[in-house]
Amino acid sequence: MNDAHQSPDPKGMTVSAAPDEAKSSARAVDSLPELVRFHKVTKSFGEGPLARVAFQDVSFLIEDLPNEGELIAIVGPSGCGKSTLLRIIAGLRPHFPPTSGEVKVFGAPITYPGADRGMVDQKYSLMPHLTVRDNIAFGLMLRGMRLKERCDRAGEWAKKVGLEGCEDKYPSELSGGMQQRVSIAATLILQPKILLMDEPFGALDPKIRMQMQELLVQLWKEQQSTVFIVTHSVEEAIYLGDRVLRMAAKPGRLVEILQLPRPDISPEMMRRKPWFTEISQELLLRLETDAPASGELPGSDKWR
Numbered sequence: 283m284n285d286a287h288q289s290p291d292p293k294g295m296t297v298s299a300a301p302d303e304a305k306s307s308a309r310a311v312d313s314l315p316e317l318v319r320f321h322k323v324t325k326s327f328g329e330g331p332l333a334r335v336a337f338q339d340v341s342f343l344i345e346d347l348p349n350e351g352e353l354i355a356i357v358g359p360s361g362c363g364k365s366t367l368l369r370i371i372a373g374l375r376p377h378f379p380p381t382s383g384e385v386k387v388f389g390a391p392i393t394y395p396g397a398d399r400g401m402v403d404q405k406y407s408l409m410p411h412l413t414v415r416d417n418i419a420f421g422l423m424l425r426g427m428r429l430k431e432r433c434d435r436a437g438e439w440a441k442k443v444g445l446e447g448c449e450d451k452y453p454s455e456l457s458g459g460m461q462q463r464v465s466i467a468a469t470l471i472l473q474p475k476i477l478l479m480d481e482p483f484g485a486l487d488p489k490i491r492m493q494m495q496e497l498l499v500q501l502w503k504e505q506q507s508t509v510f511i512v513t514h515s516v517e518e519a520i521y522l523g524d525r526v527l528r529m530a531a532k533p534g535r536l537v538e539i540l541q542l543p544r545p546d547i548s549p550e551m552m553r554r555k556p557w558f559t560e561i562s563q564e565l566l567l568r569l570e571t572d573a574p575a576s577g578e579l580p581g582s583d584k585w586r
């Protein structure tokens with residue numbers, strides 16, 4: 283097998299492996315059910331000489347950690363296939379199905395998008411003619427939930443994401459950060475087991491972005507879902523990620539999986555820790571140079 287998966291680490295805190303080296307997982311006890319498995323997955327768009335490889339030979343395994351969930355950050359240069367990877371998990375065409383290899387979610391092959399997987403992207407995907415409440419409740423309406431119940435639930439979610447009092451507003455009346463909160467609430471209200479986020483905070487200014495990161499961590503702990511988040515920000519990946527999947531381009535591929543500590547302080551405080559800066563710089567360097575998998579991040583002993 284060829285799964286890129288954490289190597290056992292004596293200190294229980296690290297590290298990755300290049301896809302070829304990985305054999306078993308630090309936290310993976312054999313009995314843990316599989317959540318998402320990629321096995322030698324390649325995706326090309328088009329055929330013949332015009333075929334364009336989005337990524338090739340990607341293998342990894344994310345286990346279902348009971349009552350816990352995990353936050354998986356995906357980083358890599360533009361065009362290395364991050365969005366394609368996420369959309370394959372979501373079962374969205376034309377990215378899905380992959381050209382070759384095997385993708386399983388909850389131990390079974392993916393056949394179509396499902397309520398067990400929710401997607402949030404940078405464009406917020408809100409319906410402009412619906413209020414905040416109706417946008418948040420939209421998925422519940424499709425599921426046939428009664429008006430009163432879905433409005434109550436949407437109200438609860440508006441509160442959770444800090445939009446109390448804005449329930450009757452329309453998306454055009456909201457800032458980018460607020461729109462993204464609506465989008466997150468509209469997805470999480472459906473309680474997906476897997477939350478897929480494609481650069482969700484990319485369009486937000488740094489302060490709002492940090493607030494959203496904190497909110498995400500809080501909601502994720504409450505929901506105990508597993509989150510895949512594609513981000514351009516190394517700091518965001520390190521703050522949010524339990525694991526970071528580092529990809530490289532030309533051809534798109536998975537290079538390594540790094541294991542990181544869980545945030546127990548705000549992003550602002552975490553950024554002030556010297557080890558955080560050290561690790562951020564190292565990850566940035568690895569990204570810029572497309573460095574081969576090189577194991578533990580220097581400085582990772584400091585957070586222990």
Ligand code: ADP
Nearest residue numbers: 327335336359360361362363364365366367376
């Ligand atoms: P990233 O999100 O890392 O920037 P993408 O997954 O969007 O990368 O794209 C990876 C490669 O696949 C790129 O070369 C891109 O042009 C190509 N690609 C992505 N989506 C499509 C599509 N729908 N049709 C054709 N090519 C695509």
Ligand code: MG
Nearest residue numbers: 364365366480
């Ligand atoms: Mg993308």
